[in-house]
Amino acid sequence: MAWAEKLGKMTYGEALARIPDRAAPDFWVGDLKGIDCGVERMTRGRVQTIATSPGGRPVYLLTYGERQAWQRLANYNSAIGAREPAAFLAGDARSRPVVAFIGPVHAHETEGLTGLMNLVAVMETGHDLRGRARAALRALADQCRLLIVPCGNPDGLARFEPRLLNGMGLDDLRFWGQGTWADDTLCGWPGCKRLHPMRGDAVGFLGCYFNDAGINPMHDEFFAPMSDEVAAILLLVREEAPDLAVSLHSHENPPALLRPAYVPLEIQRSVSEVAAQTYVRFDAQGVCHGLPFEPSAERGPHPAPFNLTSAIHHTSGATAFTFECPHGTCGDTAYAVTPERILDIQLALYESMLVCALS
Numbered sequence: 001m002a003w004a005e006k007l008g009k010m011t012y013g014e015a016l017a018r019i020p021d022r023a024a025p026d027f028w029v030g031d032l033k034g035i036d037c038g039v040e041r042m043t044r045g046r047v048q049t050i051a052t053s054p055g056g057r058p059v060y061l062l063t064y065g066e067r068q069a070w071q072r073l074a075n076y077n078s079a080i081g082a083r084e085p086a087a088f089l090a091g092d093a094r095s096r097p098v099v100a101f102i103g104p105v106h107a108h109e110t111e112g113l114t115g116l117m118n119l120v121a122v123m124e125t126g127h128d129l130r131g132r133a134r135a136a137l138r139a140l141a142d143q144c145r146l147l148i149v150p151c152g153n154p155d156g157l158a159r160f161e162p163r164l165l166n167g168m169g170l171d172d173l174r175f176w177g178q179g180t181w182a183d184d185t186l187c188g189w190p191g192c193k194r195l196h197p198m199r200g201d202a203v204g205f206l207g208c209y210f211n212d213a214g215i216n217p218m219h220d221e222f223f224a225p226m227s228d229e230v231a232a233i234l235l236l237v238r239e240e241a242p243d244l245a246v247s248l249h250s251h252e253n254p255p256a257l258l259r260p261a262y263v264p265l266e267i268q269r270s271v272s273e274v275a276a277q278t279y280v281r282f283d284a285q286g287v288c289h290g291l292p293f294e295p296s297a298e299r300g301p302h303p304a305p306f307n308l309t310s311a312i313h314h315t316s317g318a319t320a321f322t323f324e325c326p327h328g329t330c331g332d333t334a335y336a337v338t339p340e341r342i343l344d345i346q347l348a349l350y351e352s353m354l355v356c357a358l359s
């Protein structure tokens, strides 16, 4: 089985010593302080704390665009049961689309955090944190209501010393992401999921996948959340009913919009269309990508899990998907990209999401 794959060992001291002696680019946001700096500078948007992590850290919600109230007769799944989705949210109930950006719940995946704090800068100043004017993105966003959770797992982020994995190796990604067992063996993916919550004597370094209570938010217990972070994200989407929602992740491969599991084929097809639009933008940037996925049902001995993205759809009706951005790690199997290009990838995704939400 994949989780039994023999992985190497790494101690915390060794992991720290492997961090390159380099400064993160000025536009990179890879720690809690960077979030606070961006939030403190906000004047146009609204800031709320929607949860406090087990480590006592705030989960922020940053919003732009007015909230439009509507009359709701039923929660989402009852409205679907009534064969009357409008009992939850009628298509014409709101004049502006609502788009939700759920930042990294796997906190070492700071590509999405950097992207979202740059989006906040665009909303505040019209420029990203490189100082580059982003008039088209801003004009699209101004026609929507944006829900931005810059980081869904601040405990994990507090543990992430490198701030970005760009230029580092697959074992660094494994150490900081999934952590180690008590004998310093790397947990790796997907072996890190076989113990959940990730706590007790078996655990060595707790990877940034997890909050301080050992919860991986992608695999929380969605009908009875173990983490306040996930409970708050689900409450947010239940109340706001976003039209489109993304959970931002990263991996070592080219960027990809993933097929959401356990959602109707029609919703999958909508996500695949967002993927096609986004990949056109990646082509223009010279960024590699695969084909948009084919909608399909779960099947086989190892079907896809019902994860946070699935839960977001079933709670809110949102066209919800997971985005995987490259870290730009080194190695034979990794897709090499610079931090600059990573920011371009993130902003291209947001722009295409907004175009799709407005169409």
Ligand SMILES: [Zn+2]
Binding pocket: 106, 109, 248, 249, 250
């Ligand atoms: Zn992830």
